[in-house]
Amino acid sequence: MESAGSTAAFLERNAAESLPAGGLEKRLEKAGEEGRQLRVKLGLDPTAPDIHLGHTVVLQKLREFQDLGHRVVLIVGDYTARVGDPSGRSDTRPALSGEAIEANARSYEEQAFRILDPDGSLYELRFNGEWLDMPMADLFRLARTTTVAQLLDREDFSARYASGAPISILELLYPLMQGYDSVAVEADVEIGGTDQTFNLLLGREVQRAYDQPEQAVLTLPILPGIDGTEKMSKTKGNAIAVNDPPGEMFGRTMRLPDEAMDTWFELLAIDDPGGEPRERKRSLGRAIVERFHGPEAATGAEAAFDRQFVDHEAPEEIExxxxxxxxxxxxxxxxxxxxxxxxxxxxxxxxxxxxxxxxxxxxxxxxxxxxxxxxxxxxxxxxxxxxxxxxxxxx
RNA sequence: GGGGGGAUGCCCGAGUGGUUAAAGGGGACGGGCUGUAAACCCGUUGGCUCUGCCUACGCAGGUUCGAAUCCUGCUCCCCCCA
CATH class of the missing domain: 3.10.290.10 (RNA-binding S4 domain)
Structure with missing residues (x-):
């Protein structure tokens, strides 16, 4: 059996941050002593059911935990989605119905299983409506755990506050609710993108206020979309979804700016053959297609690509x-x-x-x-x- | 409770009575170049029965020969003071 220290080092090898320093190692050690699994939490947004490569970075990390015998707890933010997110200008965001959320969650789960192990002892899916639909007195207790000053530490809040942009009370409550999720599922570790660092850390505060051991926080770098700069997201149209057909995956990868290749190789944990940019990108594309559709599809996608864009011939399959x-x-x-x-x-x-x-x-x-x-x-x-x-x- | 500001096309953002389908930028799309990269150049970016017509500047009415621009009411949003 590996030592907790080397296991932690392995898990942290491609992470952006592991907080607090040594926190993950201690968790691993304690779990080892007690002979129990760690509960590793990841929150999901049920309004965006399409999993893309950006999500897979985090999911791969969860998979590593599973492979070490730990338990992944996916939390569907159904309650928070029903309330609606007032941030930014997304004023048209519709409050999703219960059925729609449920359907999205199932679809997400199915896609996540392309990476995660669905084994019941290593995996759990929860809806935060289970515990967030609380009496006001309980909300007050939750609200007492944090101060406005603390919340304003979060970069986007402070920036918006300073510029006089609106910040709704509800938005301020979001990190608290997310933190309470950690309490509800007794998370030992929470994972997320670096843009979630604040929220993940606040979860620790909330847990402490509820006399719970504080979760370790592991953040992963954000994968840029195929525009090479912005965070990958479906709505920005710069995503490659795990459900995309092979040709689409390969083609979109080929559109990735050269400068972003290093990051993709690293975050997607794909072996970088080095060499010429064009060849490197092709091998990146092949590896991505192979991961989700298998080697045959990868070869096929590349051939179809050549046919269409190198030889300028029509693709074989045309609608x-x-x-x-x-x-x-x-x-x-x-x-x-x-x-x-x-x-x-x-x-x-x-x-x-x-x-x-x-x-x-x-x-x-x-x-x-x-x-x-x-x-x-x-x-x-x-x-x-x-x-x-x-x-x-x-x- | 009081005062002030705002709502424009996919997004940001000009425009305060007439040649405004609405400057400029971003994005997107098409063409050129090319490695479906970057950079660069050109063009397009409301709809249609397309040398014209229709619809559009939060919503509803009004003034005017003529309104995104003026007036009235409504809805929503923001800021400041208390």
Missing amino acids: EVTVEVDGEPVHLPAVLADAFSVSRSEARRLLGQGGVRVDGDPLDPEAIDVPAATLDGRVVQIGRRQFRRVQVKVR
Whole structure:
């Protein structure tokens, strides 16, 4: 059996911070002595059920804990989601229904199992509605554990406060509620991205106020999205989801700026072959596809990529659409709009800018009405990556 | 309770009676270059039956030949004082 010290060092090897210093080691040691598992907590946002590579960084870390025999506790913030998050300008964020949250949670779980071990002794899923729906007296007790000054320590709060930007009371309460989650599940360790550091540490304060041992905190670096700068997130459109098809994964990886490659190799724990940027990126892409779809898919994705972008040929699998028209000649903007789900004006623009090809040949930007045969059964392409095989059907 | 400020296109943000579908930036998209990288250049970015028409500047009404711009009411938001 490994010593607690070396185990801690292993777990901390690619973490951003492990707080407090030596905290994780002590936890491991104590658990070892008592012959019990550590309870390792991760909070989830049930409004964003799509797991992407950014999430997997944290999930991989949880998996390491599982492999060491510890128990992962995923917490779905269903209660907090129902209340709605007032932060920023997301005023339109809908309060999710119970069923929607439940469905999202199950979907998340299913995706998480691509990385986590679903074994019941190593895994647990909880909803914080279980304990957060508390009487006001209990909320008061929770509220007493922290001061405004403490909360204002959090960078985004202090920045917003200083600039006169609004901060709702509810927002201030969020870290407390998250901290209470730790109390409720008796977390020994909590994991999260570095952007969660404050909240994770506050969990310790809350636990202490409830006479509980304080959790160790392990933060992991944030994975930049395929734009190479911003945090990966679905809404920013810079994410690669674990459910994305192989071709999509590979292609998106190839769009990653070179500067971000080092970070990706490191955070995703993929072996860096070094060498030329283009080759390195390809091997990064292959490794990512392989991780979620297997080696065959990886090879296939790369081949399809070459075919489409190196040899400039249409991909092998093309979505087929049937477009209904009134008769000859066909109105190009209308057909394109239907085939690619864009507005007719958009289609016109694309056409006018020479962005439309049929069987690889650019379409005359002036062409508006054409014979049906020009399109029927052919591969129509918009830009570099949108292809549709179009069947024209006269109504 | 009192006073002040604000709501503009995907986002930020100009615009205070007329050539404003609305400056500028970001993002996105198309073209060029290329390694679906970066950098750079060009173009587009409300809709449509497209040399024109329709709809749009929080919501509803009003003034005017004409309003994002003026008036009234409403909704929402922010700041300051108490």
